[in-house]
Amino acid sequence: MKITLTVNGEEFPLDVEPRRILADVLREDCGLTGTHLGCEHGVCGACTVLVDGEAVRACLMLAVQCDGGSVRTVEGLTGSDGEPSALQRAFSTEHALQCGFCTPGFLMVAAGALEADSTLADHPERVDHIVGSNICRCTGYEPIRRAIMRAAQEQQQATT
Amino acid sequence: MYQWTRREDERLLTGKGRYVADIEVPDRLDAVFVRSKVGHGALRAVDCRAAREVLGVVGAWSAADLMDMPPCAHSAATLQDLPPVPHTVLAKLSSDEAVVGREWPALVKERVRYAGEAVAVVLGEDRYRAEDGAAEVTFQVDPLPAMVTPSAAAADSTLLFEGLSNIALRGEAGKPIEDKVWQDAAAVVEARYRQNLLMPTPMECRTILAVPEGDRLTVWSGHQMPHRLRRELAALLGWSQEQVRVVVPDTGGAFGSKSASFPEFVMVAFLAVKLRRPVRWIEDRLESMLVATRGRGQDQHARLAADADGRLLAYELHIDADVGAYPHLGVGLPMQTAWMATGAYCTPQVHATVRSILTNTMLTYPYRGAGRPEAVIALERSMDTMARRLGIDPAELRRRNFIPPESFPYTTPTGRTYDSGEYARALDLALETVEYDMWRAEQARRRTDPTAKPLGIGLSCYVERSGGEPGGLHEFGSIEVGTDGTITARCGAASSGQSHETVFPPLVAKTLGVDEQRVRLIEGDTDEQPQGLGSFASRTAQVTGAMLQHASQLVIEEAKQRAANLWDLPLEQVEWSDGTVHAAQDGSAAMDISELVKATGPLRVEDRFETGMEFPFGTHVAVAEVDPELGTVQLLKVVTVDDCGVVLNPDIVHAQAFGSALQGIGQALYEAIPYGDNGVPILANGLLDYLLPTYTELPPIEAKDTCTPSPSSPLGAKGAGESGCIGLPAAVVNAVVDALQPADCDLLQMPLTPDVVWRAARAPKLEEAR
Numbered sequence: 001m002k003i004t005l006t007v008n009g010e011e012f013p014l015d016v017e018p019r020r021i022l023a024d025v026l027r028e029d030c031g032l033t034g035t036h037l038g039c040e041h042g043v044c045g046a047c048t049v050l051v052d053g054e055a056v057r058a059c060l061m062l063a064v065q066c067d068g069g070s071v072r073t074v075e076g077l078t079g080s081d082g083e084p085s086a087l088q089r090a091f092s093t094e095h096a097l098q099c100g101f102c103t104p105g106f107l108m109v110a111a112g113a114l115e116a117d118s119t120l121a122d123h124p125e126r127v128d129h130i131v132g133s134n135i136c137r138c139t140g141y142e143p144i145r146r147a148i149m150r151a152a153q154e155q156q157q158a159t160t
Numbered sequence: 161m162y163q164w165t166r167r168e169d170e171r172l173l174t175g176k177g178r179y180v181a182d183i184e185v186p187d188r189l190d191a192v193f194v195r196s197k198v199g200h201g202a203l204r205a206v207d208c209r210a211a212r213e214v215l216g217v218v219g220a221w222s223a224a225d226l227m228d229m230p231p232c233a234h235s236a237a238t239l240q241d242l243p244p245v246p247h248t249v250l251a252k253l254s255s256d257e258a259v260v261g262r263e264w265p266a267l268v269k270e271r272v273r274y275a276g277e278a279v280a281v282v283l284g285e286d287r288y289r290a291e292d293g294a295a296e297v298t299f300q301v302d303p304l305p306a307m308v309t310p311s312a313a314a315a316d317s318t319l320l321f322e323g324l325s326n327i328a329l330r331g332e333a334g335k336p337i338e339d340k341v342w343q344d345a346a347a348v349v350e351a352r353y354r355q356n357l358l359m360p361t362p363m364e365c366r367t368i369l370a371v372p373e374g375d376r377l378t379v380w381s382g383h384q385m386p387h388r389l390r391r392e393l394a395a396l397l398g399w400s401q402e403q404v405r406v407v408v409p410d411t412g413g414a415f416g417s418k419s420a421s422f423p424e425f426v427m428v429a430f431l432a433v434k435l436r437r438p439v440r441w442i443e444d445r446l447e448s449m450l451v452a453t454r455g456r457g458q459d460q461h462a463r464l465a466a467d468a469d470g471r472l473l474a475y476e477l478h479i480d481a482d483v484g485a486y487p488h489l490g491v492g493l494p495m496q497t498a499w500m501a502t503g504a505y506c507t508p509q510v511h512a513t514v515r516s517i518l519t520n521t522m523l524t525y526p527y528r529g530a531g532r533p534e535a536v537i538a539l540e541r542s543m544d545t546m547a548r549r550l551g552i553d554p555a556e557l558r559r560r561n562f563i564p565p566e567s568f569p570y571t572t573p574t575g576r577t578y579d580s581g582e583y584a585r586a587l588d589l590a591l592e593t594v595e596y597d598m599w600r601a602e603q604a605r606r607r608t609d610p611t612a613k614p615l616g617i618g619l620s621c622y623v624e625r626s627g628g629e630p631g632g633l634h635e636f637g638s639i640e641v642g643t644d645g646t647i648t649a650r651c652g653a654a655s656s657g658q659s660h661e662t663v664f665p666p667l668v669a670k671t672l673g674v675d676e677q678r679v680r681l682i683e684g685d686t687d688e689q690p691q692g693l694g695s696f697a698s699r700t701a702q703v704t705g706a707m708l709q710h711a712s713q714l715v716i717e718e719a720k721q722r723a724a725n726l727w728d729l730p731l732e733q734v735e736w737s738d739g740t741v742h743a744a745q746d747g748s749a750a751m752d753i754s755e756l757v758k759a760t761g762p763l764r765v766e767d768r769f770e771t772g773m774e775f776p777f778g779t780h781v782a783v784a785e786v787d788p789e790l791g792t793v794q795l796l797k798v799v800t801v802d803d804c805g806v807v808l809n810p811d812i813v814h815a816q817a818f819g820s821a822l823q824g825i826g827q828a829l830y831e832a833i834p835y836g837d838n839g840v841p842i843l844a845n846g847l848l849d850y851l852l853p854t855y856t857e858l859p860p861i862e863a864k865d866t867c868t869p870s871p872s873s874p875l876g877a878k879g880a881g882e883s884g885c886i887g888l889p890a891a892v893v894n895a896v897v898d899a900l901q902p903a904d905c906d907l908l909q910m911p912l913t914p915d916v917v918w919r920a921a922r923a924p925k926l927e928e929a930r
Contacts, residue, residue, distance in 0.1 A: 033182035034175020074175035099657025100172030101412025
């Protein structure tokens with residue numbers, strides 16, 4: 001089936017089997033291997049990407065469902081100047097990753113929330129929900145919470 | 161340019177990490193395994209014919225198909241039969257004797273011995289097609305009685321291997337204790353402890369990609385021991401080790417579970433060579449939940465005796481270990497528990513016995529802590545029970561029995577020689593940090609208030625072992641100085657998230673006195689580094705760190721020698737500072753190491769370096785509030801004080817301590833693999849049914865440390881990163897016992913799920929029992 005995905009601003013005309021999940025198409029057809037598969041049944045959240053701005057498990061969505069849609073992956077977080085985003089910097093500063101396998105999923109669910117909610121820094125309980133939505137086996141989560149909070153505060157300061 | 165905190169961060173935070181599944185190779189095939197849904201039974205009539213007809217399927221094989229296949233030309237001619245999975249006789253942690261007659265086949269030949277064991281393999285042009293093919297493979301398993309606990313299997317009423325006992329190994333540490341000791345003791349406490357079977361659950365499951373090139377095979381795998389994997393794959397192919405290259409790219413966690421060769425690895429390497437095409441296997445989570453190695457799995461019986469003043473007299477531990485369906489490294493692993501049974505105390509008599517029992521579960525194997533949590537949990541739970549029996553504060557009971565700092569090196573009755581320790585200092589810091597007296601007062605208040613939820617405080621003073629066992633306490637590596645000024649360190653280690661690239665170049669730079677940006681690390685590649693041991697047993701900082709420091713010193717010696725020759729000076733008149741050789745008498749002759757290399761030729765030093773076995777320690781404290789109506793446990797405060805000697809990078813050690821603490825809480829409160837009587841894990845909803853701690857379960861954890869350098873390594877660094885899994889589970893369970901005070905402590909077996917806690921809350925209390 002012929003579909004078009006816009007991934008990180010770039011248009012991908014694709015011919016995919018209807019059964020192929022979005023994560024496989026991003027990884028194999030688009031060559032964007034930053035999206036990782038941790039469980040393939042929607043539990044761990046490692047494969048989280050943004051589809052039309054909304055965080056989705058890319059293992060639970062078929063690529064054909066996203067036809068004509070806009071997808072953002074971890075590869076799209078870095079600015080056009082090549083500089084890392086506030087979120088990426090905060091993850092590094094706070095040691096919010098060790099093995100790095102779950103990291104793209106946490107980054108994308110956080111990126112979606114930061115874009116949708118300019119007051120995130122004022123609502124720690126919303127940050128708690130974001131961190132609670134995915135699984136990490138290395139960090140114990142607290143560094144991830146601190147990183148998202150740091151990025152939210154930086155974003156808020158930049159806009160006020 | 162932005163300065164990242166860790167060298168690994170740039171690629172891992174921008175989607176440029178490279179894990180095995182990310183590696184694109186032309187003509188690559190995906191392997192999918194057809195797995196038994198029965199835990200124990202006789203395999204009949206595997207039929208792969210329909211699978212071979214499926215579009216995009218390149219081949220499908222059962223064990224019988226491969227045995228019948230004529231020998232192929234080329235070097236695979238030796239592969240007429242499917243080789244078994246290599247076992248290890250690593251540092252006495254396994255034994256050839258246990259394995260004879262009980263080899264682990266790469267595909268089931270006649271008997272299925274654990275649920276999920278592979279009966280056939282299908283190769284497809286991609287995974288979708290390979291799975292299409294796997295769905296067409298038919299087979300039958302005639303069920304046999306499944307044994308999923310050590311006690312069920314120990315009776316030998318059904319044998320896993322005809323003519324051989326299910327008990328694969330018996331062992332002991334220490335000497336038997338006379339009855340009189342128990343009879344004369346003022347207090348004896350006795351209990352049973354179940355060490356729940358756990359899934360290590362790295363976020364990346366197991367991976368392997370085998371790429372044949374001429375008469376060589378390059379194997380990419382997320383792995384902890386690339387050189388071991390090379391050795392084992394070469395042996396099963398009948399090749400020389402030089403013909404196999406193992407590369408470990410970014411690896412998404414391991415926690416002990418990625419250090420072996422597995423049946424799937426054997427098949428992938430075998431078929432890649434047979435077909436002369438790249439083949440890969442990317443394990444999916446549901447497979448991993450069935451057939452990835454398990455951790456823990458012991459049924460213990462412990463007995464502790466003390467005099468009226470609380471001085472320990474004797475400790476006895478018997479272990480019936482569930483080692484799974486085939487004897488592998490896990491068969492000897494319970495000996496680690498036996499050797500570490502003495503713990504932090506100068507108990508004069510300690511005796512530990514082990515039976516490693518084969519069952520119909522997937523194989524038990526090292527998982528973060530690997531034998532030490534089981535020792536700590538049994539002893540530290542017994543210590544709290546003893547404290548209650550004697551009416552002594554549990555902190556005080558421990559303090560009275562600690563091995564004093566001046567006694568080191570201290571040889572325990574179970575045969576370990578501890579290098580160094582200041583156990584009371586870690587306990588004091590933990591009690592102060594948690595505000596022990598305040599919580600004891602709050603506990604007393606609640607006990608007089610019938611509406612208050614019960615509160616308990618649990619302690620655990622652990623000693624662990626790092627570095628490995630004798631024969632495996634060394635590492636290999638090299639340092640090379642380029643004419644462009646760059647310095648390249650190589651070693652046999654492999655990182656699965658432990659920040660080696662961030663930690664080791666600064667260590668080399670500091671020893672040489674150069675800017676750390678000049679130094680880079682290459683590891684996890686057997687072509688780059690011909691010999692190596694790998695990363696396990698918390699050994700990399702301790703052993704590889706010491707090796708790289710040693711190699712740096714060899715660079716200095718070599719540079720001084722070259723300068724002496726160049727300048728025609730006696731060696732003692734050449735000095736080294738800040739990456740530069742200079743003449744001691746006359747400051748005019750001076751050369752940066754890279755200039756020296758330009759003048760005198762390439763400089764590369766290689767060596768092997770060995771440290772002693774080391775014994776990190778610490779105290780963990782948990783404060784738990786229990787809801788007797790809901791059976792829930794809320795941890796109000798957790799404090800971990802760890803001592804791993806000299807710390808190379810405090811932020812990274814702290815981050816690993818914190819993460820391991822949550823894994824330790826997972827064992828205590830949440831994680832377990834329930835098996836049905838048919839030998840099949842009851843995990844119908846996948847990963848949702850295996851309760852990994854999420855952020856919601858994270859209590860307030862404060863991680864601190866003390867520093868008692870190790871005399872067994874020139875760095876003074878002991879192993880780090882496993883402490884939370886080792887020390888914390890006992891503290892958490894002790895806190896719940898302390899809150900509920902049941903007369904029968906055996907009721908509180910891990911994981912302390914609401915069901916377990918609710919029942920214990922309704923059982924007779926200690927006071928009522930008296």
